[in-house]
Amino acid sequence: MAENGARRIRLGMVGGGTGAFIGYVHRIAARIDGDYDLVAGALSSRPEVAKESGENLGLAEDRIYTSYEEMARAEAARPDGIEAVAIVTPNHMHYGPAKAFLEAGIHVICDKPITSTIEDARALAQVQPKNGAKFLLTHNYTGYPLVRQARELVASGALGTIRVVQVEYPQDWLTEATGEENKQAAWRTDPARSGAGGCIGDIGTHAYNLARFVTGLRTEAVSADLDSFVPGRQLDDNVHIMLRFEGGAKGMLWASQVAVGNENGLQLRVYGDKGGLEWRQDNPNYMWFTEFGKPKQLLTRGGSISVPPAASMNVRIPSGHPEGYLEAFATLYSQFAAVIRGEGQDYEALLPSLADGVEGMQFIMASVKSSQNDAKWTRFSEV
Amino acid sequence: MAENGARRIRLGMVGGGTGAFIGYVHRIAARIDGDYDLVAGALSSRPEVAKESGENLGLAEDRIYTSYEEMARAEAARPDGIEAVAIVTPNHMHYGPAKAFLEAGIHVICDKPITSTIEDARALAQVQPKNGAKFLLTHNYTGYPLVRQARELVASGALGTIRVVQVEYPQDWLTEATGEENKQAAWRTDPARSGAGGCIGDIGTHAYNLARFVTGLRTEAVSADLDSFVPGRQLDDNVHIMLRFEGGAKGMLWASQVAVGNENGLQLRVYGDKGGLEWRQDNPNYMWFTEFGKPKQLLTRGGSISVPPAASMNVRIPSGHPEGYLEAFATLYSQFAAVIRGEGQDYEALLPSLADGVEGMQFIMASVKSSQNDAKWTRFSEV
Amino acid sequence: MAENGARRIRLGMVGGGTGAFIGYVHRIAARIDGDYDLVAGALSSRPEVAKESGENLGLAEDRIYTSYEEMARAEAARPDGIEAVAIVTPNHMHYGPAKAFLEAGIHVICDKPITSTIEDARALAQVQPKNGAKFLLTHNYTGYPLVRQARELVASGALGTIRVVQVEYPQDWLTEATGEENKQAAWRTDPARSGAGGCIGDIGTHAYNLARFVTGLRTEAVSADLDSFVPGRQLDDNVHIMLRFEGGAKGMLWASQVAVGNENGLQLRVYGDKGGLEWRQDNPNYMWFTEFGKPKQLLTRGGSISVPPAASMNVRIPSGHPEGYLEAFATLYSQFAAVIRGEGQDYEALLPSLADGVEGMQFIMASVKSSQNDAKWTRFSEV
Amino acid sequence: MAENGARRIRLGMVGGGTGAFIGYVHRIAARIDGDYDLVAGALSSRPEVAKESGENLGLAEDRIYTSYEEMARAEAARPDGIEAVAIVTPNHMHYGPAKAFLEAGIHVICDKPITSTIEDARALAQVQPKNGAKFLLTHNYTGYPLVRQARELVASGALGTIRVVQVEYPQDWLTEATGEENKQAAWRTDPARSGAGGCIGDIGTHAYNLARFVTGLRTEAVSADLDSFVPGRQLDDNVHIMLRFEGGAKGMLWASQVAVGNENGLQLRVYGDKGGLEWRQDNPNYMWFTEFGKPKQLLTRGGSISVPPAASMNVRIPSGHPEGYLEAFATLYSQFAAVIRGEGQDYEALLPSLADGVEGMQFIMASVKSSQNDAKWTRFSEV
Incomplete structure (x- = not known):
């Protein structure tokens, strides 16, 4: 039980x-x-x-x-x-x-x-x-307590009107060509199994979803420059995208599988006219929160905070004891269990859904199309 | 299963x-x-x-x-x-x-x-x-993959002869007086339930055990200065200890529950005549390893390494995806399960044992006794 | 003397x-x-x-x-x-x-x-x-010892063929509207005194020059999205640019004066098929250097290094004692003095020149033009 | 001029x-x-x-x-x-x-x-x-702007009553034996030229002075364990000291020249019953300041701050542009120039004096004496 x-x-x-x-x-x-x-x-x-x-x-x-x-x-x-x-x-x-x-x-x-x-x-x-x-899409990074906190801070107006969103997800494991014997690499670099996007589908969507989840901003159009740097690779391994959001905010998204020295460097930075937020997945129990004109504050998972803690975060152990990737993933599972049992009304709007999945595919396809058209601004409605 | x-x-x-x-x-x-x-x-x-x-x-x-x-x-x-x-x-x-x-x-x-x-x-x-x-003592920090790596690096001679060990465990949650309603604080600050040591028993032993586990050094004597800074507190809330190890290495141990701004800042630093190691629990997937005269290297849990990875570490997910406190704890549980099933011969010597528990009590009691005697050097055999 | x-x-x-x-x-x-x-x-x-x-x-x-x-x-x-x-x-x-x-x-x-x-x-x-x-343009960041080291590492082939360049320079001091009484802000936000670029001219050029200096890559075209987020501001205060370099490398450049929580966060990251480099101006005495498949190394200004130190760096005090912005600036001055005295042949090619200044203006104007044309790819030769 | x-x-x-x-x-x-x-x-x-x-x-x-x-x-x-x-x-x-x-x-x-x-x-x-x-002793670390800020924060009561002081200065440059050809090492390891203290005189005094300068605490007694780890070395190369301050605060001081991986790792941490401070010399433009129960704040040299900036700090360039060791040193010089010109009344009490020099020697000699007496608590008045 x-x-x-x-x-x-x-x-x-x-x-x-x-x-x-x-x-x-x-x-x-x-x-x-x-x-x-x-x-x-x-x-x-x-x-x-x-x-x-x-x-x-x-x-x-x-x-x-x-x-x-x-x-x-x-x-x-x-x-x-x-x-x-x-x-x-x-x-x-x-x-x-x-x-x-x-x-x-x-x-x-x-x-x-x-x-x-x-x-x-x-x-x-x-x-x-x-x-x-019901349907749950495991964009697991949305389960991190401080990602939930970030979302609530934005929603509360603590950052003011969002202006700039910088999100990135660099890795380096596909820096060199891989063969079929690397099972993880093989299907991810094969259009037949992975789809039209390589890096953009594997990790670009995570970055996109994270920015979307935290800011709530809807995308107007993307301008993308996708590359396959490794000779012979059929799908992209580096993704450069500029984003325009409805309402005027702007963003940049970088995802790469050839950025030597990066393991899973997912990072989100959000700036509004009142404040800014910065969070990294590789040390996920900490988040920078700055109110304009005041010192940067280091928020910690479950630790002291000058604003109400996120109602939707799941903190299992005291601040200073690190939780990680698996706990964030588990939060999606346990909150979905609550939804299944009919007790998870508060969570249902937070959990990545089938609609998020469709939007993720729009993001991939619009980016691929943009890249094929010399980085022309492309709307999700065009794919 | x-x-x-x-x-x-x-x-x-x-x-x-x-x-x-x-x-x-x-x-x-x-x-x-x-x-x-x-x-x-x-x-x-x-x-x-x-x-x-x-x-x-x-x-x-x-x-x-x-x-x-x-x-x-x-x-x-x-x-x-x-x-x-x-x-x-x-x-x-x-x-x-x-x-x-x-x-x-x-x-x-x-x-x-x-x-x-x-x-x-x-x-x-x-x-x-x-x-x-069998008996397992849950000194859970010994389950961290990089702590295992640290132990193997020391054992392999990569650091040479160990000279200096600096270990610390600062917290701040007992900075102010607490009442019985804080259940966690109440028994930890009560000699009847906690024993003769407060901070030293609660977290000082963790720090001591970590240093002992990684270095393998045996303690010759301790010189301790224990304090209760919060008025009315019966047990120590700050611990300053100098250590002398057999063979001539020296150490310092600091544990505190009144160090404002620290959540669970367990940190171990070990220096030998060939190399040095530095590891922190609050970002446990990274460890500094320096060979004298060369640049510092940032080892990552399960990541690239210039020496063989620790045979005894349990890495569940790729490097760059953080594991944390719960996974380290789980490693003790799963390796003890292997021991119970008769498959865990390799782990048995690694898992904290009843003998480690007795040594931990010697550490506590020798420190308390030293502190009562103006920080006189005290051997474990004296308690 | x-x-x-x-x-x-x-x-x-x-x-x-x-x-x-x-x-x-x-x-x-x-x-x-x-x-x-x-x-x-x-x-x-x-x-x-x-x-x-x-x-x-x-x-x-x-x-x-x-x-x-x-x-x-x-x-x-x-x-x-x-x-x-x-x-x-x-x-x-x-x-x-x-x-x-x-x-x-x-x-x-x-x-x-x-x-x-x-x-x-x-x-x-x-x-x-x-x-x-002679003419010296004070792109002062090129005087940092580790920036020189970075340039020499790239030139030596230690990173292999460069694929990806990420450079950024976020600040937050223009987050809100400023008046004429803020002298520094006043002329920088005035087209009559600053030129056609605001943020892009003030700090975007620094970022561009830094990437150019370290990598030696020549720009093929830029796709830029420039914004003025602060109401009433005449010049850009946020700059998003994608770069295409001759030979196929790609880059992103972000400069902002409205990124709350950033003081002078100039950062350069360069990735090739053999290695990667990461350097930040706000802690400039450290640089990450990773050879693919090996642990990250933390190079320090004047410290241990596994490759020859940069011949052109000026290290005044021992590693671990920080040098800063003023020393980097002073290096340009002192090396230009050597050039003036006829002793600085080795430095002359390194010091930012009038040609670099023209290229910087091309970068500004091409970006402004691109932004005015919906981020159309724009060559320097078009301005 | x-x-x-x-x-x-x-x-x-x-x-x-x-x-x-x-x-x-x-x-x-x-x-x-x-x-x-x-x-x-x-x-x-x-x-x-x-x-x-x-x-x-x-x-x-x-x-x-x-x-x-x-x-x-x-x-x-x-x-x-x-x-x-x-x-x-x-x-x-x-x-x-x-x-x-x-x-x-x-x-x-x-x-x-x-x-x-x-x-x-x-x-x-x-x-x-x-x-x-007049006499100026160049304990140059006292010239760092944030060290001045730290001193004023303590003096203002922002940390409350000081309880714990942790100061350390690890280096590694004397990890191996050096000969007379290393001029810097030669006199520092020679009692005839250096005096009775090696590491303790060279860098231990800096650490002591820094703690003293920031906290204003007067030392009651020291318990020291000094070692010469390198065979043949006549003076100490590692220093472990416990400190008791008048009024009941306690401290630890570690200085080492054999801590592999440390260049000039001077670090000061001060904890009171209301707040805590943490500062490192190797990235000196940042300081942690925590008020109990609130998030950690990252103060920056000359940047945003929730308390008045230090009146005695000398900030030459904007926050985010790093100043370093030489600028801190220069501040002592320029403020002493003001004293010489009769304009430096405010600085005179801040500048390290002949009395500080005598106290530094007491610190060295009391520590050496304590170490010779098995780390017996030793008062400055005993030397």
Whole structure:
């Protein structure tokens, strides 16, 4: 049972077999707060991997599936069937399972980006979920306590009218060419599995979503210059974008997988006419908050603050004891569990949704189109 | 089941009822890697709190106890009884349960410091565990991947002969007087529940243990100046200690609960005749490593390194994605689970043990005695 | 006399009267290494200010001028006349004095940007200096020791082929509207005195020049989005630019005077296919250097380094003792003194020149033009 | 002339010939603000070095001396004789010149520590300066603007009653044995030239003085453990000290020349019952100031502040543009010039004095004595 006495949600998983990275992350996230029990899985399309992975995770034999369609059908029919499913396959394998489970009345937790094509994303948005099944897109950075605090600070007017948004996500792991043996790299650099965006889909969307989540600003148009620096690479590995927001704010977004010396340097900086905010993912328990004309303040996760703490943040341990990526991820899981149980009204508007997923695909496609047109300003409505 | 297919350990808990901090932390730590199922508890000595807490955690009614003695007896008698117990009570309530469970053949996971008196610690060391029951002391900072790396770097000779060790643990939460309503503060500042040491027992031992774990140095004597700065406080809230190690290395240890602006600033710096190391808990995914005459290198958890990565570190997610306090804690839990299953030979020497607990009490008592004698150099053998 | 026994250069100054900021900085820069004696000045066009300022600085009465033309004429005629002049007036007052002194055979040290219009810059480039008089443009950040080191690292191939350049210069001092009483702000936000660029001319050129100096990359085109966020402001106060360099490298440049919480946050990051560099002006004695696949190294000014130290850096005091802005500025002054004395061959190619000034104006004008054309890619040759 | 129109002070120098480090620093410090003209020197006791060094610095032939006695006599007799002298010799050569110049009525600027023996220090304190000649001890760190701010914050009560002072000065340049060819190391590790303290005299006194300057606390007793880790070294290279201050505050001081990875890591942390301060020399334009229960504030040199800026700080350039070691040093020089001119009443109490020099020697000798007595608490009155 969860810490607060709430019952655990029965969870299934599609993808995430032995050796996969993000499935493992989802499982930890599901365990941290004790809100889920993993009881079924179509962990791989290869039967032997599905079987071995399922056994390792302690799944009952009859709930180890090799096809998500079968899993959706069978689980929906069981009285003790799964209530939610985590979809952790490569991008091009999101749409099918998401549709199947939503139509089976099973809540969907889906890794980002939502699909590999915008057509799929739009089609998914048209699906009629049975029994009000909900959808969570795991833009996990939105679960960080201080990201929630940032959002509430902006919403409260503490920064005034937002003028400038600088967001970036540099990595360096794709600095050199990689082969098929690097499983993580292989599908991410393959248009057939990843979609039209490489770096922009993998991490650019995270950066975009983070800026969007914190500021609430809606994008008017993007001007993008996408590059593939590594010879032979088919998808972009460096992304330069200028953003124009409705209302006049401006932004820059940089994402890169070839920025040597950066591991996962996601950083957001927001400036308004009254104040500024600066936050980095690699030391996420700290955030700079400056009121114009006053000294910079270092806000800490759960620590002293001169404004009300964010109502929506989940702080597990005292300030100064670092929480990290997995706890932020877990917050999405536990708040979605509350939504599933009908107790999460306050969270529902905060959790990344199917609409955010469609917007993410618009961002990707508009950027790709802009880049193909010499960085011409491109509206989301044009893709 | 655990990620690797290993079966889950059946776990009980003593203390940790609703509202307690460290019990909650232990439960998350036990969940993260999926190596335990919490199935029994004596969560409070107050029956109604024990019942409510147990129900909230989903324990079966007949496994919610109000006495640890009864729990040890009953669980040892069940075929599906707990295999391990987490003791998360205040210090003076460690000895009794630890003895009872060890003698019942149940593995013990015990919060630090091991007891509230050195007599209790020594008595516990004399207990004959039934069926080889093991003991884990949760000096959780030793679970941080880079702390493991630090230990291996020292052991490898990369720093040469160690000369100087600077360790500190400043906090500020006890800067002002607190009342009984602050539950965390109340027992920690009460000699009857905490023992002879306040700050030194609560966080000084963590700092000492960290230095000991990383350097392997044995202490020759301490010279301590302990203070209670807050009027009316009965135990120390600031600790200044000079250390002499066997072989000639020297150290300083500072722990404080009145250092305004510090949350949990645990920091270790180690210098040898060939190199130096610097690590901070509040940003634990980074560590400075300097070879004399070369530029400082920033080692990252799981990232690039010019020496072999620590064999004993548990890295769950890619470098640049921060792990934190809970993951370090979970590493102790999961590696202890491996020990329980008979697969953890490599870990056993690393996990904080009963002997470390006795040494921690020696450290506390020698420091208290030194301070009472005008900071006279005091050997552990004198207490 | 200078430290090395070289004779001091006789220096004059145009602008920089009482209350001016940058003239004061130039004077300190000229004093630090003892290479100059300030002996004449047209410190203000207002006679009483010129007189008072000159007296305060100890100038002989007959060498306090109120007109730069007169000063150029008179000093050129004196046997002990000035050998060099520092021009520290607002931008629109650079061209006249620079031309006059060069044609009088007096070396010119000129603050940036070189002029307020590109026509003036080009005209200045056509001036025939008498007796080989030289020109120094004080892009002072190029004098930082680690900026020199960065340049040499790039030139040495330590970073491989450069792919991505991220440069930024955020400030916040113009977050709110300012009046004429803020002297520094007044002329910088006035097109008549500043030229067509506000923020881009004041600090954007510094950022551009820094990237250019370190990487050696030539710009192919810019796509710029310039804004004036403060109501009523005539010139830009926020600058977003994407850069395309010859050879395929890409860049982003952000300059802002409305980024609350930033004082002078000039930062350069350069990434190649072998390595990366990161440097910030606000803590300029440190620079990150990463070779792909190895830990980040923290290079320090004058400290340990795994590659040869920069031949062109001027390190006055031991590493760990910080040098700053004034020392970097002084390095330009002292190396220009060496050039004047005929001893500075090695420095001449490093010191920002009249050609750099013209390029800076091209950068400003191309960016302004691009911004006026909806961020259309604009070549320097188009302005 | 100085910037403010004040006349320049005629300065001489004892020591500081070609190749010396600290003399060069003093000369830059004297030049930065334009308050001095160096016109005479006994730069070396070796005639040829004295001559070459003097010529390089442009001294008139008849003002290049090889004996400080002769220099004191001759300069005192000249109508244009020096008004102040900078003594920059090794420690054992401070007393003689200081006495000679004070008795000749010439102001003395003396490097620290004041002498090599406490007897010399006390004798110097007994000297009767002619014509009210003043004495400045160059504890240069007290010139940093934020150190001045720290002092004023403490004095204003912003931190409340001070409880804990942590000061440290780690370096690593003496990690390995050095020979006579390392001129800086040679005299500092030689008791005949340095006195009874090695590391403690060279940098421990700086740390002590800094703590003393900022907090105003008077020392009751020290307990010291001094070590020479490098084989064959005669003086201490690592210093561990516990401090007891009058009124009950406690402190720790660590100084080391064998802490690999530290260049000049001077750091001061002060905690009171209302607030805390933290400052580091290697990034000196920033200081943490925390009021208990509020977020940490990052104060910047000359930047926004929630309390009045320090009246005694000298800020030359805008916040965000770093000033450094040389500017701090220069502030002592320029404020001493004001004292000499009779305009520096406000500064006189701030500038490190002969009394501070005697106290510094007491600190050294009490620490050495304590260390020789097994770290016995030792009062300054006992040495």
